[in-house]
Amino acid sequence: MTTNISSDSPIGVFDSGLGGLTVLRALEKILPKESFLYFGDTAHVPYGTKSAETVTQYSRHILDFFVEHGTKAVVIACNTASAVACTTLQSEYEVPVFNVVTPSVEFASTITKTQSVGVIGTTATVQSGAYTAAFNSLNRGISVKEISCPLFVPLIEEGWAETSIAREVAMQYLSPLSTLNTDTLILGCTHYPIMADTILSAVPDHIQLVYSGETVGEQLKHHLKKEEKFNTENALKTTRFFVSDFPQKFDELGSRFLGRPLENVTHVSLL
């Protein structure tokens, strides 16, 4: 299938699962006239525990799907795929590919006054060192503290994001930030915005959070403006959802992340 790409073509957004819906939610707010295709690779979730080769291969299948559907831009909403697959995808595909790491790093570097930034994410994201590498490449002498918080995702998926147990877990993970001079904390996992209040309650008051959905949304908006690719058609904008499997608690989790019930969901088997 070949589709002509124009300004009213949709924007592809993908994640290993449903967490990327928090990114989509931010993108829809920043770009309210655009159409989106969201792909949740729920048959392979989570990417964080898989090898870079495997994650890159899964991502290629999704990019092929987006190209077939004529997307004018692609956002990798998944931190793991952003860290390990983005550069490869950018070199292999013509469609502009955005990731959730770089925009947050650039934004955090402009707002930190203490030159000390924290990043929280899954074990895989932290072990990849992608955030520290991105800060280092800016060469601004910003010190970075990356902390893995592997229990946050299951707490959020359990609906316990704002319980005393979640706060106790958050305080355990985030206590190193209290002794540092950190004033900026990047939420380096798509799930974490759901737990933002608990996270804020577990860190010193002066720390401000950076949300990757917002930072990549601003970068994407800038790109569309520069390339004159804003959707100016009067056609109604649409958002369609594709998943590679229907997981447990799909509707409950989906609407928790997206902020509204999911409609137009299609099952697609890519393998």
Add this chain to the structure above:
Amino acid sequence: MTTNISSDSPIGVFDSGLGGLTVLRALEKILPKESFLYFGDTAHVPYGTKSAETVTQYSRHILDFFVEHGTKAVVIACNTASAVACTTLQSEYEVPVFNVVTPSVEFASTITKTQSVGVIGTTATVQSGAYTAAFNSLNRGISVKEISCPLFVPLIEEGWAETSIAREVAMQYLSPLSTLNTDTLILGCTHYPIMADTILSAVPDHIQLVYSGETVGEQLKHHLKKEEKFNTENALKTTRFFVSDFPQKFDELGSRFLGRPLENVTHVSLL
């Protein structure tokens, strides 16, 4: 590849990931002279969030692999695959296939005095209703309380199985058992034996735990005896490990579940 099956052929054991190593550990103890092949489908872990069709398809690929390697019996160490794929696999393959649900249910039904049994597992296992169905098919009037404990696996994988946070989570999940007359609790997830002490501390003193590795091990031993398939060769027994991906913390988690470092690990791509 075709291999002749004899009494010194290995026993295949598979799980969606590494948790099934607690089952293998119990099997090695009960059947110390047998050789084992362990397959951890780490590229597709976890099965619990996938559809029955997807889990059955993954399981078929592993059964094919075991058949190629001439196994004389197969143990499904994964509760999800036991619940949704075992009957299909038993009808499609000649090799005897054992699961971890039935033996625990049969054992629990013989030891409960109050006729009230609890089962804890992942959300997927509990939602499958496999344990309740298995108890009902025994027709002994045993009442069953199934409780999903989705935070136990991440707590165990974080190495927090014996922390105060884990105990708080366990008390939250298991509090319904205090008001019931339950005297027997099945650990319906391969990870849970690692957290047994914390679980015991969160339930009334008279409750005894049932471990699926032990119950399926006794059933397998009975089968091998009846079929005269015990390994009587003087050849040294071996245990070999196969994984479909090398996940994060592979060595750490593997040795935590198995009780010793993993050796002889081979990467196999089944898809």
